[in-house]
Structure formats: C-alpha cells, structure tokens
Amino acid sequence: MEHPIIINFQVINNITPYLGLFMCAVVMFSGRYCTNRKSTSTLIVLYGFIWLGLLWADVGSTVFVPSRHTILARVLLVLSMAVLMLDIAGSTKRISKLKSKIREFRENDSKN
Amino acid sequence: MQHNIDTAKLTIGLITSSVASIFSASASAVAITDQLNQTHTFLYLNLPIWVFFFTVLLLSMLGSAASLLTDIYTSDMDQRPSVLQQIFHLAGGFFSGIIGAFVLLPALTDAASPPIEVMLMTALVMSFSGVVLINNLGDLKRDKELQDSVRKLLISRVSWLANIFTKGNGDR
Numbered sequence: 001m002e003h004p005i006i007i008n009f010q011v012i013n014n015i016t017p018y019l020g021l022f023m024c025a026v027v028m029f030s031g032r033y034c035t036n037r038k039s040t041s042t043l044i045v046l047y048g049f050i051w052l053g054l055l056w057a058d059v060g061s062t063v064f065v066p067s068r069h070t071i072l073a074r075v076l077l078v079l080s081m082a083v084l085m086l087d088i089a090g091s092t093k094r095i096s097k098l099k100s101k102i103r104e105f106r107e108n109d110s111k112n
Numbered sequence: 113m114q115h116n117i118d119t120a121k122l123t124i125g126l127i128t129s130s131v132a133s134i135f136s137a138s139a140s141a142v143a144i145t146d147q148l149n150q151t152h153t154f155l156y157l158n159l160p161i162w163v164f165f166f167t168v169l170l171l172s173m174l175g176s177a178a179s180l181l182t183d184i185y186t187s188d189m190d191q192r193p194s195v196l197q198q199i200f201h202l203a204g205g206f207f208s209g210i211i212g213a214f215v216l217l218p219a220l221t222d223a224a225s226p227p228i229e230v231m232l233m234t235a236l237v238m239s240f241s242g243v244v245l246i247n248n249l250g251d252l253k254r255d256k257e258l259q260d261s262v263r264k265l266l267i268s269r270v271s272w273l274a275n276i277f278t279k280g281n282g283d284r
C-alpha cells in the first residue's frame with residue numbers, strides 16, 4: 001500500500017505566504033522583537049506586502065504556475081525573513097542589556 | 113397659446129422620465145439586495161455574501177486596532193503618537209484595508225471573483241500595514257532631522273554608486 005505524500009511542492013508553495021505573514025505578525029507583536037525603529041517596522045510591513053502579493057498570485061492569477069524555481073525562491077524568502085528576525089532579536093537583546101547597565105550605573109551613582 | 117401647450121407637454125415628459133428613473137433605480141436596488149443575499153459556500157456553510165462583506169469591514173477595524181498593540185504605540189517614549197494622531201492612523205488603516213480588499217485585490221488579480229479567504233486576509237493585512245506605514249510616513253514628514261538623515265543617506269549611496277560607475281569607465 002502506497003503512503004500518500006503529505007508534503008509536496010504544491011503544499012510548500014501554498015504554505016509559504018501564510019508562514020511569512022505569521023512570521024511578520026510574530027515580529028510585530030512579540031516582546032522579544034523591538035520594532036520601534038522606523039526602518040524595522042517599514043521593512044516588516046513591506047515583507048507583509050510581498051507575502052500578500054504571493055498569496056494573490058496563488059489564488060488570483062490565471063497564468064501563474066508554481067515551479068521548482070518559484071518554490072525555491074519562496075523558501076529562500078522565508079529563510080531571509082528568519083535571518084532578519086534573528087537580527088532584530090539580537091539587536092533588541094543588546095539594547096535591553098545596555099539599558100539595564102545604564103540603569104545600574106545611574107543607581108550606583110545616586111548611591112555614591 | 114401654442115407655447116404654453118408645448119411647455120406643459122415638456123414638463124409632463126420630464127416628470128414621467130424622472131418617475132421612470134426613480135422606479136428603475138429602486139428596481140436596481142432590489143436587484144443589488146438580491147445579489148447580496150446570494151449564498152456562498154465557506155467552511156461547509158452556505159452564507160449570504162453580505163456577511164463576508166461585513167466581515168471584511170470588521171477585519172479592517174480589527175487589523176487597524178491590532179496595530180495599537182505594537183511597539184510603536186505601546187512604548188513609553190516621547191515618540192509615541194498623540195491620541196488625535198492615533199485616531200487618524202486608525203481611520204487611515206481602516207480605509208486602506210477596505211481599499212485593499214475591494215479595489216486593489218480585484219484590480220491586481222485576474223480572477224473575476226476573488227476567493228473569500230483572500231479578501232479577508234487582504235483586509236486584515238492591509239489595514240494593519242496601513243496604520244504602521246501612515247505612522248512612519250507621518251513621522252518622516254514631521255521630523256526635520258529624520259528627513260535630513262534620510263536625504264544624506266540617499267545622497268551618499270547615490271554618490272557611492274556614481275563613483276563606482278565613473279571609476280569603472282575610467283579604468284577602461
């Protein structure tokens with residue numbers, strides 16, 4: 001008896017826009033990612049537009065046919081978004097450490 | 113005397129045509145109501161289309177309201193927008209969600225009737241993104257220092273590119 005293939009190229013093609021939008025939502029709403037900088041929030045919103053455009057291409061286009069190349073491009077886009085998430089999380093961590101150190105120094109100064 | 117008869121005929125003609133147009137308008141309104149009551153299958157449910165359109169409006173509101181939970185509005189810094197600006201951003205986001213779902217989506221896709229789930233996603237994402245973009249663009253418009261830094265950055269990048277190209281030509 002043959003097992004049905006659950007994850008094939010079409011499934012990956014269909015999932016990537018929703019995955020990308022979910023990642024955008026995680027970055028915008030999670031406390032681990034500081035999006036107070038204008039460039040960061042604009043970048044995430046533009047990524048959201050990219051994923052929305054790909055979703056439109058999947059369901060709204062009569063000419064778009066997913067191929068291995070387009071699926072590879074989508075997966076690479078997800079990877080680039082993951083790297084961006086790591087970058088934002090790292091910078092947020094560094095800034096919060098700096099803030100706590102500054103607070104410590106001020107407290108020590110006030111004690112002295 | 114003939115003039116008076118002609119004027120009366122013209123007036124009666126105008127009245128009949130306006131009454132006919134009123135009747136045709138009300139007939140088309142009935143047709144629109146009938147069309148809005150058409151059912152569409154979604155998640156095994158046969159729901160009338162006006163429910164989906166109403167959900168698009170609701171999700172536009174939800175998306176723009178959800179943006180208030182982001183760092184832009186929850187931070188306790190001085191950059192936080194005032195209440196009036198927040199209301200303006202929310203209204204802008206709501207309208208961008210509606211425009212995205214009802215104007216951009218049908219215009220930019222080939223499908224004659226876009227799928228309902230994509231309309232809902234478009235309304236949610238566009239309203240949220242609209243609020244964030246309006247906030248960022250508003251800050252850029254107000255803040256002179258930010259404008260100068262963006263301008264300097266762009267000029268430095270363009271001059272860097274120009275240097276690369278001119279040096280490349282010079283080497284040849």
